[in-house]
Amino acid sequence: MDIFVQQIVNGLVLGSIYALVALGYTMVYGILGLINFAHGDIVMVGALVGLSVFHALSGSGLPVPLVLLLAVGAAMVVCMALGVSIERLAYRPLRHAPRLAPLITAIGVSILLQYSAALVWSKQYIPMPELLSPTRFTVLGAHVTDLQAAIFLLACGVMAGLYWFITKTRVGTAMRATEQNKEVAGLMGIDINRIISLTFLVGSGLAAVAGIMVVLYYGIGHYSMGFILGLKAFTAAVLGGIGNVRGAMLGGMLLGIIESLASGYIGDLTGGFFGSNYRDVFAFLVLVLVLVLRPSGLLGQASGERA
Amino acid sequence: MRIFRALPIITAAAAAIMLSACGKEEATSAASKAPATADQVVIVKIGVAAPLTGPQAHIGNDIRNGVQLGVDDLNAQGLTVGGKKVKFELLAEDDEANPTKATTVAQKLVDSKAVAVVGHFNSGASIPASKIYSDAGIPQISPSSTNPKYTQQGFKTTFRVVAHDDQQGPTLANFAVRKLGAKSIAVIDDSTAYGQGLADAFEKTVKELGAHVVAREHTTDKDTDFTAILTKIKGTNPELIMFGGIDPQAGPMAKQMASLGIKAKLIGGDGIQTPNFIKLAGDASEGQMASMPGLPKEKMPGGQEFMNKFKSKFNADVELFAPMGYDAVFVFADAMKRAGSTDPAKFLPEVGKTRLQGIIGPIEFDEKGDLRNGPITVYVVKDGKWEALETVVPGGAPSPQAAAAPKIPAGATQAGY
């Protein structure tokens, strides 16, 4: 039982990160109908910017919360600027092109970001300086560190804030309107371009936060860390129902838990035939099954056009 | 269409560049040729092939730097072969850890008249490339490919200066069971040829020694989240966890073991015995163990000096295989000296007869080109530093008989993989 609870805890922490990244995918997909392959790499940039700040300030004697805040701030500023400029330069001119064009552009941007990062930060694995020393406590027989708890709570808080922003504020309403029908939203006096920029701004900001979390939790950063994370997060977004903010949160958490439980128990369940080596297969299998059986995802609305 | 209008300009510019480059090249080669006749300096090209880009670039560049240092040191020493002064020149090629690119790069090194090659990093690259070096009759020393198959293809030109999986794994297992007295051990590998080979060899010996392998789990060389498999392992209550893989995984793994409250220690192979592991794992690195072929570096003649030189030259710590790359260059130089020739056809037979004291330990090859069982040292992290714990010499001093023994399991492991 302890083991089971522990696996759920593991899954929730991993899922929090997936969920934050998935939000970026889901928002962009909802509004542009585009899989922003570069989103995972924006997370990477956020992580590496954060690491640079940590390295620069780790010996400065500043209080730890301030260092954290500065790192998050720097990462957010860089990622937001990056996200908005990518949309402006690479995606906006292609808004009316056939669907394949922006998708391939996104792959190109992803490669560009990775190798630009390799130039800036080198291709070494960058360790996190000793900044935090997490303390451990026990919940229901499972070990949880305060860092894990903080990641989970912060992710939930950010997501709740985003949900409020999208459902309750004027700008959020404009975003939803743009998502439903760009032309009509434009006629209603909404500046479509501004709203799309804003979507990228928010999505990239969340990516920065997720990047910092990855760095704090795993203690490691690398220029190629974003792609697989991005794929998993996209899977989470699809699982929850792409274009749906609540779906992304649910999908992220679920995918985290599925991965944890699958790699923890599949060996026993299949008599040792499948082991934890098939962990990544589960994520993709979930993706295929959801798309084939329920393309609108768990919380999405059934829509013939997307499927 | 705008591109087409610009085309003539681009072409002209490119032509100008090429012309100027050619001009320069001719100038330099003429300059280097002039003293060649006077002082009899022979330029000898040594190739190095490793992934210089991609996720494994840090290790590839480590190898390149190690080889570069070897070449520079030899040039500074002023090597004389057959009465002529020899100057080494390094040709570094990026194989991108990709088997197809590896063969292209190998062909390129052959075309560029490299007389010897240090490389490649991955077994997956070393194996297809070895065919091309063999066809060209150029000796190849891999500093890092541990796949037993690499030297089992029957090529006279393939060598390696790293203990292969069937050598290091059993030593590590012996240490774990006999010295540490571990009776229940969990084994994790990273699903690569290196990690899995090491872990399989370890697991096999552990079982033979009567200890219990309580869990066998797998991850990948790109993962950073191991909480799920570690939680499962925790449920089996092992006394020791062995990881076959490299530091970018081992670092976070040690951290996650600590946060899950696992008290068992982590033990691994040479892929973990790196300064990076300590940086990545932080406090959680304390007390973890790893083995490394060769004697402890501070006990090696020139070992500490090598580390210092490397640090000052490249402003980076030695990651992993730089010493192997460095030694490989010296193996070639030594063979050339004994053959009195820089012609690969002449010095190739001498490579197999190498008896050299390298940074990594005594270097001798068996008839397949594998390193004869040298000493393997187990290290432990103490106060944030790797400290030598014990040096194990498998089967006593390296002698022909002792070295012949570990070759037998080669066929058996093939079935076991």
Next chain:
Amino acid sequence: MLGFRLTTPAQKFVAFGVIALGLLVLPFAVEALLGRTWVRIIDVALLFVMLALGLNVVVGYAGLLDLGYVAFFAVGAYVYALLASPHFGIHLQFWALLPVGALVACAFGVLLGAPTLRLRGDYLAIVTLGFGEIIRIFLNNLNRPVNITNGPLGITLIDPLRLGDMSLSRHYTLGDLTIAPVHSYYYVFLACALFSIFVSLRLEDSRIGRAWIAIREDEIAAKAMGINTRNVKLLAFAMGASFGGISGGLFSAFQGFVSPESFTLLDSIMILCMVVLGGMGHVPGVVLGALLLTALPEALRYVAPLQQSWFGEVLVDPSDLRMLLFGLALVLMMLFRPAGLWPSRVRKREFAEG
């Protein structure tokens, strides 16, 4: 483009003869001028021509974005490797094995196609990407509990192409001419690539080809016109996959070694880029794309010495530069020349209309 048209049969005949002769002596001319490295690069480029043409059937003709195409290449390669190597001690002949590889890849194509028929565009892209990764993960892990693929170690000592006593892995001499394995494989690959081009061109103008294009343009309209979209789409997947299967087999024989790391996502994306950069659905464009994208990265390796001579040090690692240019090219192409470097007229019009 050429400025003149070949009209009379005699002119056509001469032009054909010149091209044929050029292709025949190409490897030796290249070796003399640039070294054997480039003969090998051309060999690999020809393999990629076949792969790109196969993917072109799926992406270019039928308009189904496949991001996991390398899986079929992998399947073909492993079929050949397993049945012509000491791994199982089976040594079948290549003329039997290549069709088997094509058939097995074909079956995998249908396996992937069947459940994903309902998906379109981006979703299909992601599912195929997942499929490609799943195949690779299985190849990497099917060494336990029963050893089938030999896992990450891969399979070594794969038989070269041979017929009777003739083995392509040996050197032959013809008068003063040494025919090395790279040359022999060049002719085999050239023949296969030409055959693929022929099949592609014939497919394009066939009833099926037109059905594919109809589906790409408008699936609902195609259905209304009486095209059995399900079968026709499945056929596209199967056809594309079998191209991949055959080139996989040839790759195995050429390399003598296969391991899962040859078949990564990046390889899939590379093949896609060949199709996209060259010109989706246009055979000459796709061939150009494949040749360019195989040769350019190799040419870029020469940039490092240039930097050295200009700046005194290597500022940008040539391989980084290669990837940077590669990413930039994808973005710029889509922005300024979305139909590809050498597009077909139909496709160009389509992208212009948007």
